[in-house]
Amino acid sequence: MRGDLMRHAVPARPAEERIHDFCEVSLGYTDELALAEAARCLNCKNPLCMQGCPVGVHIPLFISKLRDGDPDAAAEVLLSDNNLPAVCGRVCPQENQCEKFCVRREKAGGSVAIGALERYVADHAAAKGIKVAAAERGDAKVAVVGTGPASLSCAADLARAGVRVVMFEALHKAGGVLVYGIPEFRLPKDIVAREVKKLCELGVDIRTNIVVGKTVLLDELLADYDAVFVGTGAGLPSFLHVKGENLSGVLSANEFLTRVNLMKAYSASSATPVSRSKNVAVVGAGNVAMDAARTARRLGAEVTLVYRRSRAEMPARAEEIEHAAEEGIKFELLTNPVEILGENGAVTGMRCVRMSLGEPDASGRRRPLPVEGSEFDIACDEVIVALGTTPNPILKRSFPELATTPKGTIVADENGKTSVKGLYAGGDSVTGAATVILAMGAGKRSARAILEELKKEGK
Amino acid sequence: MVKKYELVSVRALAERVNEYVIYAPEIAKHCLAGQFVILRVDEDGERVPFTICDYSREDGTVCILVQEVGYTTALLARMKTGECLADLVGPLGNPTDLSAYRRILLIGGGIGSAVIYPQTKQLFGEGKSADVIIGARNEGLLIYRERFARFAKNLYEVTDDGSGGRKGFVTDVARELLERGEKYDVAFAVGPLPMMRAVCRLTAEFSLPTVVSMNPLMVDGTGMCGCCRLTVGGEVRYACIDGPEFDGHQVDFDEAMQRLRTYKTQEEEHMCRLRGAL
Numbered sequence: 001m002r003g004d005l006m007r008h009a010v011p012a013r014p015a016e017e018r019i020h021d022f023c024e025v026s027l028g029y030t031d032e033l034a035l036a037e038a039a040r041c042l043n044c045k046n047p048l049c050m051q052g053c054p055v056g057v058h059i060p061l062f063i064s065k066l067r068d069g070d071p072d073a074a075a076e077v078l079l080s081d082n083n084l085p086a087v088c089g090r091v092c093p094q095e096n097q098c099e100k101f102c103v104r105r106e107k108a109g110g111s112v113a114i115g116a117l118e119r120y121v122a123d124h125a126a127a128k129g130i131k132v133a134a135a136e137r138g139d140a141k142v143a144v145v146g147t148g149p150a151s152l153s154c155a156a157d158l159a160r161a162g163v164r165v166v167m168f169e170a171l172h173k174a175g176g177v178l179v180y181g182i183p184e185f186r187l188p189k190d191i192v193a194r195e196v197k198k199l200c201e202l203g204v205d206i207r208t209n210i211v212v213g214k215t216v217l218l219d220e221l222l223a224d225y226d227a228v229f230v231g232t233g234a235g236l237p238s239f240l241h242v243k244g245e246n247l248s249g250v251l252s253a254n255e256f257l258t259r260v261n262l263m264k265a266y267s268a269s270s271a272t273p274v275s276r277s278k279n280v281a282v283v284g285a286g287n288v289a290m291d292a293a294r295t296a297r298r299l300g301a302e303v304t305l306v307y308r309r310s311r312a313e314m315p316a317r318a319e320e321i322e323h324a325a326e327e328g329i330k331f332e333l334l335t336n337p338v339e340i341l342g343e344n345g346a347v348t349g350m351r352c353v354r355m356s357l358g359e360p361d362a363s364g365r366r367r368p369l370p371v372e373g374s375e376f377d378i379a380c381d382e383v384i385v386a387l388g389t390t391p392n393p394i395l396k397r398s399f400p401e402l403a404t405t406p407k408g409t410i411v412a413d414e415n416g417k418t419s420v421k422g423l424y425a426g427g428d429s430v431t432g433a434a435t436v437i438l439a440m441g442a443g444k445r446s447a448r449a450i451l452e453e454l455k456k457e458g459k
Numbered sequence: 460m461v462k463k464y465e466l467v468s469v470r471a472l473a474e475r476v477n478e479y480v481i482y483a484p485e486i487a488k489h490c491l492a493g494q495f496v497i498l499r500v501d502e503d504g505e506r507v508p509f510t511i512c513d514y515s516r517e518d519g520t521v522c523i524l525v526q527e528v529g530y531t532t533a534l535l536a537r538m539k540t541g542e543c544l545a546d547l548v549g550p551l552g553n554p555t556d557l558s559a560y561r562r563i564l565l566i567g568g569g570i571g572s573a574v575i576y577p578q579t580k581q582l583f584g585e586g587k588s589a590d591v592i593i594g595a596r597n598e599g600l601l602i603y604r605e606r607f608a609r610f611a612k613n614l615y616e617v618t619d620d621g622s623g624g625r626k627g628f629v630t631d632v633a634r635e636l637l638e639r640g641e642k643y644d645v646a647f648a649v650g651p652l653p654m655m656r657a658v659c660r661l662t663a664e665f666s667l668p669t670v671v672s673m674n675p676l677m678v679d680g681t682g683m684c685g686c687c688r689l690t691v692g693g694e695v696r697y698a699c700i701d702g703p704e705f706d707g708h709q710v711d712f713d714e715a716m717q718r719l720r721t722y723k724t725q726e727e728e729h730m731c732r733l734r735g736a737l
Contacts, residue, residue, distance in 0.1 A: 170679070171679060172499060172545070172546040172548070180683075208546070209546050209547060210485070210548070211548060211549075211551065211681055214549065214551060215486060215489060215549065216485060216489075235682065236682050236683065237684070239685065239688075239695065246689075246690060246695070246714055246718065247717075248717055248720065249721070251684075251685070251686065252686075254684050254685065255678055255684035255685055255686045258678050258679065259678060263505065263506070263678070264503070269503045270505075271500075271503055271505040271530055271531060271534075271729060272678075273505070273722035273726060273729070275721075275722070275725075345717035345718075392700075393682065394681060394700060397700075
């Protein structure tokens with residue numbers, strides 16, 4: 001067996017220290033740990049790990065360069081496949097992707113820590129200023145709507161191929177969910193800014209404060225550009241639809257995280273307010289729920305996370321659930337809110353019911369059923385709802401020709417082609433809320449399809 | 460050359476009420492009466508929505524009226540012509556649509572008069588001038604009086620203390636008009652929540668359909684945060700993408716008032732800090 005038997009844990013800051021600030025939790029591998037972990041890769045002839053990567057990173061190749069003591073070469077391999085490796089190394093659910101297929105997973109000390117190695121190599125590349133070459137710029141022009149992971153990935157591939165790219169962002173800052181949604185302690189905003197800057201250096205023009213469908217219309221973009229890519233994500237929050245949900249102190253995770261991450265409400269210099277609640281209940285168990293719970297914890301609250309299924313069904317990344325537990329987040333599993341209680345318009349508690357798991361439902365997970373007579377109250381002064389999001393309707397309402405599903409997602413083929421000529425879409429706006437890396441994969445495929453189309457048209 | 464988001468003109472219209480004309484050609488090109496913008500004063504600024512009260516496609520400008528009531532509006536009040544806002548985005552929300560109606564009563568309370576002004580002007584242009592009631596606490600707070608006089612069919616002015624126009628509330632005038640048999644197809648009322656609620660109670664008595672423009676707390680203004688949610692006809696609606704205008708007889712005003720108070724403590728802290736910095 002190659003290298004050490006057991007997978008090397010990634011060092012993290014102690015929970016009692018990190019709950020008092022917003023600095024990054026995971027410290028990443030040291031040089032020694034990275035080398036030792038890289039040595040564990042078996043460099044399989046048929047690398048199953050690559051099947052699990054939506055952007056097709058040549059995983060054994062970059063790891064072998066690292067093991068051979070050539071991190072620069074490792075960086076070149078990684079950067080040519082992945083436009084945002086420093087982001088992916090931090091936020092991808094590797095246990096469900098590349099690491100899920102690693103042959104060492106079950107019997108040889110655990111999967112190679114591909115995500116941690118990716119982060120290590122990406123940070124090395126950034127520190128040394130390693131970049132991939134770009135083609136000379138031609139005349140073809142493409143508009144990219146949104147600046148989240150799908151759009152960033154699409155724009156980077158297009159710009160590298162020599163296309164003139166203009167990106168449109170509705171908020172005042174580029175990065176989409178990477179800046180408004182994912183907290184600083186999980187994905188430092190300097191890293192996102194670095195990726196955005198790299199794009200600008202490739203000649204991409206990023207225009208903030210532009211809501212496509214309002215400030216400029218899709219028709220105008222289709223007329224002015226050779227193609228348009230829509231990566232507007234799934235930003236509309238879902239609520240519980242229970243009594244008391246509009247009390248002051250009940251908010252979507254999107255609102256809470258936007259106030260804290262994008263608007264920096266935790267800082268005294270920021271004008272944006274955020275509640276400093278004593279007891280916060282978070283509803284949901286995805287990454288966003290973990291982010292909201294851990295953010296509330298850092299703002300000084302005792303946090304209870306309420307989820308209607310059991311721990312095994314929690315959709316968040318394993319690392320986030322572990323980190324949340326370490327930070328003292330209390331999990332009330334098999335529990336579902338039925339009413340939010342209030343006094344004088346403010347939240348005082350949440351009435352819940354216990355659940356039990358029945359037969360598997362359409363999602364393949366066992367359906368949670370309420371246990372009769374099991375109601376109980378959780379005392380809290382704030383409720384954060386993290387039950388997922390659906391696509392934003394602005395674009396569709398301003399451009400009814402665009403075919404969408406009853407759920408509001410845009411209809412597009414595997415290359416992102418929509419019902420409208422020259423219009424491509426990818427990421428959460430097509431799939432519904434999913435992951436950063438799936439969105440990036442979609443952005444990449446659309447970039448390839450757009451480049452082929454431009455070539456056909458002789459542009 | 461005029462810069463992006465430059466304050467082309469800043470003018471005091473009344474005590475603690477300023478008019479800002481802002482250079483934003485893309486917004487000016489697409490905006491319509493009833494829509495709003497969200498601005499940030501500086502890099503640490505919060506995102507605050509303001510209804511567009513006039514615009515010029517030729518000059519590439521939009522105009523907002525701001526009453527100094529909190530932290531951001533106090534910062535705005537210190538800005539001068541030629542300075543630039545950090546950010547401005549719009550036009551957000553849906554335009555006012557009174558196309559289905561012919562006889563129209565417009566009611567503006569306080570700063571809300573600024574919101575009914577573009578509608579007054581537009582209806583004049585369409586040849587169906589509206590009756591307009593504008594109200595304020597005192598004469599000094601009555602805004603755009605000459606402009607309203609020019610575009611309204613009949614203009615009724617009213618102040619709480621009687622210092623300008625007649626003494627009383629906008630609802631007193633509206634009641635009189637309705638009781639004496641004036642016929643309207645719709646009322647469009649904009650102002651503080653208690654005023655809009657009072658108007659809606661009155662017009663409900665006369666079965667007069669009433670549209671109100673809601674101005675709740677917002678963050679992004681594009682449907683992303685849900686902060687601006689309201690209950691309208693028993694259903695949750697977002698002011699930013701479903702509104703800002705709604706059937707006033709269906710709006711839960713009590714809830715809207717409660718939600719507006721959500722960050723009152725924090726806002727007061729910010730104001731203290733601002734005063735301390737003076």
